[in-house]
Amino acid sequence: MDKDKILKEQVQELDLDEIMAKYDKESNYRKLSGMQLKIVTALAIMFSVFQLYTAIFGVLPAQLQRSVHVAFAFVLTFLLYPLNDKMPKNKMHWIDISLAVISGFVGLYITFNYHALIMRAGEQNSLDIFVAILAVLFVLEAARRVVGLPIVIISSTFLLYGKFGAFLPGFLNHRGYSIGRIVSHMYYTTEGILGTPIGVSSTFIFLFILFGAFLDKTGIGKFFIDLANAIAGKSIGGPAKVAVLSSALTGTISGSSVANTVGTGSFTIPLMKSLGYKPEFAGAVEAAASTGGQIMPPIMGAAAFLMSEFIGIPYGTIAKSAIIPALLYFSGIWIMVDLEARKTGLKGVEASKLPKLGKVLKERWYLFAPIFVIIYMLMSGTTQIKAALYGIYSSILVGAVKKETRMNLGTLLEALETGAKGALGVAIACACAGIIVGTVTLTGLGLKMGNGLVALAGGKLLPTLVLTMISSLILGMGAPTTANYIITSTIAAPALLKLGVNVLTAHMFVFYFGIIADITPPVALAAFAGSAIAKSDPIKTGINASKLAIAAFLIPYMFVINPQLLLINTTGFEIVQITVTSLIGMVGIGVAMQGYLMGKVNPLLRVLFMAGGLFLIDPGLYTDLIGIAIIGLGVAYQWFKYKKPAAANA
Numbered sequence: 001m002d003k004d005k006i007l008k009e010q011v012q013e014l015d016l017d018e019i020m021a022k023y024d025k026e027s028n029y030r031k032l033s034g035m036q037l038k039i040v041t042a043l044a045i046m047f048s049v050f051q052l053y054t055a056i057f058g059v060l061p062a063q064l065q066r067s068v069h070v071a072f073a074f075v076l077t078f079l080l081y082p083l084n085d086k087m088p089k090n091k092m093h094w095i096d097i098s099l100a101v102i103s104g105f106v107g108l109y110i111t112f113n114y115h116a117l118i119m120r121a122g123e124q125n126s127l128d129i130f131v132a133i134l135a136v137l138f139v140l141e142a143a144r145r146v147v148g149l150p151i152v153i154i155s156s157t158f159l160l161y162g163k164f165g166a167f168l169p170g171f172l173n174h175r176g177y178s179i180g181r182i183v184s185h186m187y188y189t190t191e192g193i194l195g196t197p198i199g200v201s202s203t204f205i206f207l208f209i210l211f212g213a214f215l216d217k218t219g220i221g222k223f224f225i226d227l228a229n230a231i232a233g234k235s236i237g238g239p240a241k242v243a244v245l246s247s248a249l250t251g252t253i254s255g256s257s258v259a260n261t262v263g264t265g266s267f268t269i270p271l272m273k274s275l276g277y278k279p280e281f282a283g284a285v286e287a288a289a290s291t292g293g294q295i296m297p298p299i300m301g302a303a304a305f306l307m308s309e310f311i312g313i314p315y316g317t318i319a320k321s322a323i324i325p326a327l328l329y330f331s332g333i334w335i336m337v338d339l340e341a342r343k344t345g346l347k348g349v350e351a352s353k354l355p356k357l358g359k360v361l362k363e364r365w366y367l368f369a370p371i372f373v374i375i376y377m378l379m380s381g382t383t384q385i386k387a388a389l390y391g392i393y394s395s396i397l398v399g400a401v402k403k404e405t406r407m408n409l410g411t412l413l414e415a416l417e418t419g420a421k422g423a424l425g426v427a428i429a430c431a432c433a434g435i436i437v438g439t440v441t442l443t444g445l446g447l448k449m450g451n452g453l454v455a456l457a458g459g460k461l462l463p464t465l466v467l468t469m470i471s472s473l474i475l476g477m478g479a480p481t482t483a484n485y486i487i488t489s490t491i492a493a494p495a496l497l498k499l500g501v502n503v504l505t506a507h508m509f510v511f512y513f514g515i516i517a518d519i520t521p522p523v524a525l526a527a528f529a530g531s532a533i534a535k536s537d538p539i540k541t542g543i544n545a546s547k548l549a550i551a552a553f554l555i556p557y558m559f560v561i562n563p564q565l566l567l568i569n570t571t572g573f574e575i576v577q578i579t580v581t582s583l584i585g586m587v588g589i590g591v592a593m594q595g596y597l598m599g600k601v602n603p604l605l606r607v608l609f610m611a612g613g614l615f616l617i618d619p620g621l622y623t624d625l626i627g628i629a630i631i632g633l634g635v636a637y638q639w640f641k642y643k644k645p646a647a648a649n650a
Contacts (some may be wrong), residue, residue: 024501028087029421040079040380044420045413047072051206055385063110065503066194069202071107074138076420081145082501087493103138107129115314117188124184132183136435139193142433144332150478150523152230155432158439165443171199171452174443185442192438196309197430197486205302205426205482207388213368214395217415218405223364224249225267227347230357237341238348239275240285241334243268246290248296248330256425256480257518260290262533269533280524281536282308284519284544285337287527290520291549292329293647294481297322298375302426303485303511305384307335311503312490316379320568321504324575325512325555328582328617335590341374345595370394391561393432397477415418429483433490450494461499465557469513476514479525488514496560505563507558516552519545549584550593555617564619578619585616588631600644 023545032040051066060063078100079092087093110117117128124132138158144152159182161168177185177291186192190199225246232241246264248464265286272282296298298317304322308315340346373394377387396412399405407415440446452470457463472488479487498508518526527542534541546553553589559565565577591597592610601609608630615627 010318012522023603030082031079031093032091036092041413041417042078042368043072043076043079044417045075047057047076047420047423050211051202052389053201053578055207055389057633059385060115062190062199063194066190066198066202067107067110069206069427070193070198070431071104071111072420073424073431074103074107074142075443077142077146077424077428078103078550080421080424081142081568084144092582097142099138102134103142106134106138109135110194124180124188128188129180130479132187133179134556135187135193138429139431139435143427147429147432147480148478151429151432151487152484155435155477158436158445161188161445162439171448171455172445174445174448177442178494182439182442185192186435186438189438191441193431193434195434195437197306197433197437197482198413198427200306200309201304201423201427201482203431204305205430206375206419206423207385207392208299208302208305209423209426210416211370211374211388211391213415213419213422214392214399216418217407217411218367218395218399219364220367220371221263223360223367226355226360226364227266227357230349230355230360230410233354234348234351236348237269237337239268239496240277240282240337242340243272243286244289244330244333244337247286247293250290250293253375257294257515258288258529260293261526261529262288265530265533269530275535276344279534279536280531280540280544281340283530283536284527284548285333286533286550287524287530287541288545289330289589290530291516291526292326292481292552294515294518294553295329296326297376298371300481302482304487306482307489307507307511308310309370311506311507314381315380315384316506319378320650321508321568324565324567324582325508325551325559326581327579327638329549330556331583332586332590333548334552335547335587337595339590339594339596343594358641366398369398369565409564419449424482428481429480430486433483433486436602437490446490446494449491450498453492453495454498457495461501463558464495464499465509465560468510469556470496472510472513473520476517478525479514479517483514485511485513501560504568505566508566509560512552512556516546516549519549521546539575547593551590554589554614558614558617574619577624581616581619583623584631585613585627588613588616588627591634598638601634601638605634605637 002636050072054065055059059066063370081096082089082093083095087096109274110495117124120128140155145357159173162177162182163179164176164575165172165174168174185557187194190196225242228242228246228249232245235241243264247260250264269282269286272285273279277285294303297304300319300322304315305319306311307318315416325610357536370391374387374391377390378384382390396407399407414567453467454464457467465570471492475487475491476484485507489507489535493506494544497503502507518524521527521539521542524538524542524545527545528538530545531538555565564570565582567575570578588609590613591601592606592613597609611631612627612634615623617627
């Protein structure tokens with residue numbers, strides 16, 4: 001039996017739906033049929049149509065727009081996601097139907113009573129309070145179903161803190177609030193459930209998810225994989241490099257580390273294994289690369305849009321600041337994959353079995369057009385809503401180029417349905433994270449936490465960074481990208497701001513560590529999804545993924561020390577210098593981590609390569625010169641030890 005046949009059998013054996021359902025709560029929804037399917041499909045399409053209508057003709061007042069958005073999310077979540085695993089997965093249960101109906105009315109309560117609530121001016125009656133209690137409970141239950149238990153536990157803890165904070169000692173103490181005061185703040189202000197996170201979700205995040213659904217109809221996913229294969233497939237360690245490149249490309253439009261891992265990993269992981277990669281390494285490569293998609297401009301898992309709203313910095317500035325760190329992240333993985341392949345003697349795929357680069361580009365180059373449209377419009381200062389709309393329009397036009405991807409009424413409705421379903425996790429996560437934000441604004445916890453972490457670290461920057469990193473890793477466990485950023489920026493970032501760290505730098509720091517929680521044991525969902533496909537040990541896969549993603553653990557410290565890495569206050573020449581020297585630095589770090597260059601690298605030399613790499617990543621003339629000198633000596637030593645004797649013998 002040849003390798004191709006074995007590979008196909010391995011892919012067919014994988015139950016990707018089961019893996020997604022296990023490690024990605026958003027994918028664990030009912031597979032309905034008949035009238036129930038038609039009802040859910042109609043509701044999902046109506047959700048998308050509402051979002052498109054308000055985007056085209058004007059967004060409604062904040063609370064109206066957000067409450068309708070939440071109402072749709074409530075209804076679809078309770079209809080699609082069962083109460084527990086014992087519930088049927090092929091039909092709705094009466095309990096879920098009842099919850100869907102009641103939650104829909106709760107979500108629309110503000111819509112129907114908008115003017116009356118304004119006239120009451122914050123003096124809610126008993127019915128208002130009862131509805132607000134239900135709203136909070138529905139948010140928590142919906143989040144448990146579609147996002148997972150960790151965010152529910154965190155949000156519930158914050159609610160309890162709002163009620164019982166008067167009994168806590170030290171800096172956590174506050175006067176305490178009644179249940180009525182807490183739920184009113186959570187539901188009838190724009191600082192809780194209907195706060196900034198759901199505001200962003202109800203406008204442009206939904207549209208970008210819808211854009212991804214439309215773009216998928218053009219066949220761009222297969223195009224990215226074919227392109228990656230054509231570029232890197234035949235090189236040393238080709239399949240692993242394909243995983244890195246295809247995941248980076250897919251990550252620009254994907255909002256989930258797990259979904260990215262399973263989507264591209266279903267092809268790349270069996271291919272890596274077939275060519276000799278250990279299962280733990282194969283799963284780790286895909287998980288690390290897929291997680292990196294969340295820090296990859298332009299979309300960054302939609303977190304860049306939230307960051308822009310939170311800190312008041314234009315989206316374009318944030319996206320540009322993320323370019324060099326993302327480049328270093330993926331180059332670091334690429335370098336270590338290359339060194340691993342050289343160390344173990346692994347080759348690439350035969351050129352005859354790979355698509356030709358020229359042919360791939362000639363036949364499907366136009367598929368890049370919608371992404372270029374999005375990037376151009378976002379970078380030129382166009383509103384995010386307008387950019388997303390034009391992205392959707394361009395994907396429809398691009399799809400029309402080929403008969404097989406041309407949209408008819410059926411495929412158009414499918415895209416609207418898929419987009420709405422894909423947005424549920426983000427919408428509910430943002431609503432749930434709004435509870436955390438609401439508690440922080442109500443109690444002043446953000447400032448208290450900032451002061452507490454700084455005090456615990458003795459007012460020193462480095463210990464504070466370490467404590468903030470640990471906090472972000474813990475808070476980011478099991479949370480989707482948007483909720484991840486909201487939580488970490490609300491709780492962990494104030495400590496860095498307290499010490500005078502630049503606001504963009506502080507938010508990027510916590511964002512990075514919140515994201516890489518997806519590959520950091522013990523709760524490393526992306527790594528565990530990769531291990532399920534690779535059939536490897538989950539913890540070992542997570543450890544390998546963390547090792548490959550070493551850049552993500554180092555670079556945030558570097559850009560806090562020197563914000564030039566985020567292109568803050570830099571010239572054009574400095575940008576080129578920083579990029580080149582940092583990439584050389586990643587080579588040094590990759591050699592140190594893998595213990596191999598031209599041959600085995602001894603422990604002392606590994607330390608020197610790591611030091612040289614860190615010096616080069618830290619922008620500055622003197623650090624660059626020191627780093628180049630160290631790495632140059634290391635390379636020279638390796639050449640005299642391995643290459644020169646080999647040349648003499650030849």
